Amino acid sequence: MTAILSIMLAVILTNNYVLNQFLGICPFLGVSKKIDQSVGMGGAVIFVMLLATAVTWPIQKLILDPLNIGYLQTIVFILIIASLVQLVEMTLKKYMPPLYKSLGVFLPLITTNCAVLGLTINCINDGYTYIQSLFCAIGAGIGFLLAMVLFAGLREKIENNTGIPQCFQGIPLVLITASILAMSFMAFSGVVDGIFG
Amino acid sequence: MSKWQTFSKGIIKENPVLVLLLGCCPTLAVTTSAVNGLGMGVSTLAVLLCANIVISLLRNIIPSKVRIPCFIVVIAAFVTIVQFALKAFMPALDAALGLFIPLIVVNCIILGRAEMFASKNGVIDSALDGLGMGLGFTLALGLMGLIREFLGSGTAFGIEIYAQTGITPAGIFMLAPGGFFVFGCMIAAVNYFSKGKAIKKREFACEACLLADSCQAAATGCEGKEADA
Numbered sequence: 001m002t003a004i005l006s007i008m009l010a011v012i013l014t015n016n017y018v019l020n021q022f023l024g025i026c027p028f029l030g031v032s033k034k035i036d037q038s039v040g041m042g043g044a045v046i047f048v049m050l051l052a053t054a055v056t057w058p059i060q061k062l063i064l065d066p067l068n069i070g071y072l073q074t075i076v077f078i079l080i081i082a083s084l085v086q087l088v089e090m091t092l093k094k095y096m097p098p099l100y101k102s103l104g105v106f107l108p109l110i111t112t113n114c115a116v117l118g119l120t121i122n123c124i125n126d127g128y129t130y131i132q133s134l135f136c137a138i139g140a141g142i143g144f145l146l147a148m149v150l151f152a153g154l155r156e157k158i159e160n161n162t163g164i165p166q167c168f169q170g171i172p173l174v175l176i177t178a179s180i181l182a183m184s185f186m187a188f189s190g191v192v193d194g195i196f197g
Numbered sequence: 198m199s200k201w202q203t204f205s206k207g208i209i210k211e212n213p214v215l216v217l218l219l220g221c222c223p224t225l226a227v228t229t230s231a232v233n234g235l236g237m238g239v240s241t242l243a244v245l246l247c248a249n250i251v252i253s254l255l256r257n258i259i260p261s262k263v264r265i266p267c268f269i270v271v272i273a274a275f276v277t278i279v280q281f282a283l284k285a286f287m288p289a290l291d292a293a294l295g296l297f298i299p300l301i302v303v304n305c306i307i308l309g310r311a312e313m314f315a316s317k318n319g320v321i322d323s324a325l326d327g328l329g330m331g332l333g334f335t336l337a338l339g340l341m342g343l344i345r346e347f348l349g350s351g352t353a354f355g356i357e358i359y360a361q362t363g364i365t366p367a368g369i370f371m372l373a374p375g376g377f378f379v380f381g382c383m384i385a386a387v388n389y390f391s392k393g394k395a396i397k398k399r400e401f402a403c404e405a406c407l408l409a410d411s412c413q414a415a416a417t418g419c420e421g422k423e424a425d426a
Contacts, residue, residue, distance in 0.1 A: 020373050022226035026305065029221065074280070074299040075273040082266060114222050114303040118296055125296075167388035168381075171218060175381030183374040 006196040007132055008139035013188040017115050017140050018147040019181060024115030028148060029174060031109065033159070038152035042145025044106040046138065049119055051088065052081050053137035056120040057130055077120050085111045115144060151181055203322050207329030213306045214337035215387045220306040223297050224338060225376040231354050234342025236290045237297065238335025240283065242328070244275045245307050249327035251275075252315040259316075268311045269302065276301045306334060337383075345370045345379055 017023045024045070031041045056077050064070050089107045092100040110116060119140050123133040154177050164173060213219045223241070228234040251271050252259075259267045280298050283291040291298065301307070310330055315323040346352055349370030351359050359366075369375050 022222050022373065022376065023300075025221040025225060071277060071281070074277055074302055075270065078269055078273055078302050079266065082269060112303045112305065112308060114300045117303055118300055121296060121299055165385075167385045172381040172385035172388065175377050175384065179374040179377035179381065182372075182377055183369075186372065186374065 002196055004132060004135045006192055007128070007136050008142075009192045009195070011136055011139040012143040012146065013185065014190075014192050016143045016147055016185055017119070018144055019178070019185045021118070023118040024113050024144060027109055027113060028144075028151065029171070029178075031106070032148055032152040032155055035149060035152045035156065038148040039145070040102055041106045041109070042141070042148045044103040044110060045113070045115065045144045046141030047103065048081075048085060048088070048107070048110045048113075049116055049137040049141045049144075050134065051084055052116050052120050053123055053133050055084060056080055057123060057133050060124050073121065073124070078117055081116055081120070082111045115140070147181070147185075151178065154181065200322070200325055204325040204329040207326065207331075207333040208336065209333070211330075212333040212337055212387075213330050214334055215384060218384075219309055220304045220334065221380075223300065223304060224341065225373075225380055227294055227297050228338055228342040228345055228376065228379075229349070229371050230293075230346040230352075231339055231342040233290070233293050234338035234340075235335060236287070237294055238331070238338040240279050240294070240298065241301055241304060241306070241334055242331030243279055244272065244301050245310060245331045245334075246324060246327040247275045247278075248272045248307055249310060249315040249323040250320055252311045253318060253320045253323035256316045264312075264316065265308075268308060268316075272307050272311070273302045306330060341379060341383060344383075345375060348379075349375060 011017065015021060018025065018028045027041055027045075032038045059076065059080065060070075060073065064072060064076065085107055089100075089104060092104055092107075119137060123136055128136060155174065158173060158177060168176075207213060211217060214221075214224050220241075223237055227237040248268075248271055252268060255267070255271075276299060279301070280291075283294070283298060310327060314326045318326070343353060346354075347358065348367055350368070351357065351364070351366035367375075370379065
């Protein structure tokens, strides 16, 4: 139990996938212009991360490892994630239209999101058990959502600001804002070790 | 477009990182030193070149409906080869780049060039395009790695520069916030020296990204919902 909690807290705060490990920067910068947009994206990411980990972990342990073809990991994982996202999209469209309406538009964006592939590979590399991997996935998704929503809030404030030098307008200013947000997340370092010793 | 233009556009005019803003994740993550940045750049260059050649050769065979999965398989195969080569010949670099080697698969520069260029052009043009874009990526990453290494640990390519002067390097440049900050400043510098031309380019640079359609759909979808409410 303590192990699970410390894994989750670590990926939400200290090892945040976006702000600390630089995974999933494209959607972080691209879909964070408005808060409701970023909530939708974050929700979709939690969902896909959990599903992808739930499927890739058994495949690695039950198929790739026993057959000694671990080197196919990259190819197998990316294909599984891509087809999984397609499948989820079709299922949601058919059976859960309200959910599809709120998450559906974000799903294709996640197929080639490096945070999802990175997470599935990380869970294997760190030697997590199945349960730990699932909670790590949920934590990573929540961390992504948290970073997205905080950042979208900041961006709504700076977007209409005047008096910014022309060369800093747009992406450069957004990146420097992200730098300050990342710095504030650094304040959490040590918190997890402090709690769980 | 002449062969020279096909090759050279990726290096400065359409630099994938600094002008088109593609492949941000590895750019930010691995540039803690110039050597790491260059290593990542060369690995990506190799994958990009091989993938562009193979996809260009297969462009008339791959059915357009399943082209994206096909591109991904080709790219993933070359990434696996690079991964093995690094593990065998440069274990130190492999350890430093870590997770970001398998993640070359989802680097949008490679998929973007496959979709935008290699699937529509001949082998020689595609190879030149891949080489140019890869060099542009390598240069941008090497430069950014050099800046961060110089500010963050006071060295350049591992050689001490100002250790004797008593100035303490600002270690934060090696960490996440420094990455975002240096990248932002570099893009601002590009904007400044191109006198705004690069900014204009960026507005339709989204076309180079495979996700552009979905990104826009997501944005307009949200606006539609607001209008409903």
